[in-house]
Amino acid sequence: MAKLKATKFAKLKIIKSHYTMEKKFKRTTVTSALPYANGPVHIGHLAGVYVPADIYVRYLRLKKEDVLFIGGSDEHGVPITIRAKKEGITPQDVVDRYHSLIKKSFEEFGISFDVYSRTTSPTHHQLASDFFKTLYDKGEFIEKTSEQYYDEEAKTFLADRYITGECPHCHSEGAYGDQCEKCGTSLSPTDLINPKSAISGSKPVMKETKHWYLPLDKHEGWLRKWILEDHKEWRPNVYGQCKSWLDMGLQPRAVSRDLDWGIPVPVEGAEGKVLYVWFDAPIGYISNTKELLPDSWETWWKDPETRLIHFIGKDNIVFHCIVFPAMLKAEGSYILPENVP
Structure with a gap:
């Protein structure tokens, strides 16, 4: 417990230090990693991500600053389909159960989200689909055909x-x-x-x-400067893991997969394919904001005078610091995170 407390306050010290040094912003969008709706939230999640984020948000609110705290459940992906199959229920049954349980846990613990929604919401499905289509129409994906294992009895990849x-x-x-x-x-x-x-x-x-890939190698140049030169104040483990990935050289990453649980890929010839969960999940931060503020959500995600801060766990550093920023940059109208504590 002492180690967890030390980690929590180290995060807060770093983010507070950065906050005092950087330029002034009109507002702050704070996100916390979307818990996967395949099981309950546990104390490690709370201590590592949600309590520090909540304390920081409360700090900004006490200073009378304009801040939005965004949370939600990550509800697509293979582990959910596996649990559903084992229990003889549908994937929707699984995520309904755990979304409610996780949301209630946060409420009982006093985590003060402005919105806590989910990636199975109609708002998210539409926004994630539109996001993919925008990148597709701009030619930001590459198409690749590969061989994968296929079950001839079940007739599925x-x-x-x-x-x-x-x-x-x-x-x-x-x-x-x-x-x-x-x-x-x-x-x-x-x-x-x-x-x-x-x-x-x-x-x-x-x-x-056939699948569609985000060519991360195309974004390596600006990512290297943006992270390694412009954000040396990021936590050492965050900075170090990003540097390691960049030094190894970034590779194209699939944004679709053959599955029947998820958001359908919105282009012709993509029957039976859905958006890869790593692609659709971070868009949940945006769709949850839109669900809360349908008329003004873009101010919190596209205005250069808005500061974006992601509170995350160590297992999703790369997605928040390299992959999601590359997605946002490719789309062209979104701000990038200022810090990823």
Whole structure:
């Protein structure tokens, strides 16, 4: 607990120090990482992200500053479909249960969100779809065809977590297509020995599929300057992880996947494909703001006199500091975060 408290106050000290040094803004948009609606929120989440964000927002409110505190549930992705299948219910049933539970937990703990919504809301579906279409129409994506595992019995492409087999490293059975839970090694589906579908139990085959990718390598130049030169005040672990990714060289990242749970890719020839959850989830910050302020939400996301601050956990640094800013920059009308504590 002492370590958690030290981490919390270290974050607040850094953000307060940065706040006193930077230029004055008319307003501040504060977001906190969207908890995944596949289980309850726990004390580590609260101590690492939500309590520090809440304290900072209350600090700005006490100073009579204009601030908006945005939260919400992240409700798409494969783990939710896996839980639904195991429990014999729908993915919507899963997210309805955990969204309500998480929202109630925050309320009981006194976290003072201005809005706490979800990525299954109609507002989010429309905004995320429009965001993708804007980038698509501007030519900001590249299309790539690749071979992926396909379940001929279930007639569906298999996400990494729907493929199991023998780990090539520790040789334990039941390793997933993205990781072996026993030895912790990161894997690709094709690394598995004797792979099988977690849906039907049959042996999958390789089949061609087309997806859209955000070419992060195209954005590497400005990201390197923006982070490594212009934001040296960011927390050492945030700055260091970003530098590591940039030094390794950024690669195109898929923004779509073959799945039946999520926001449909809004272009022709994309039947059976949805927006990859990492792409649609951060747009939730924007859609939740729009849900709260339908007539003035753009002021909080597009006005250069608005300061944007993301409170996040260590597991989503890259998404908030590299991927989401690249998405916003590619769209062209949004501000970028000033700090990511």
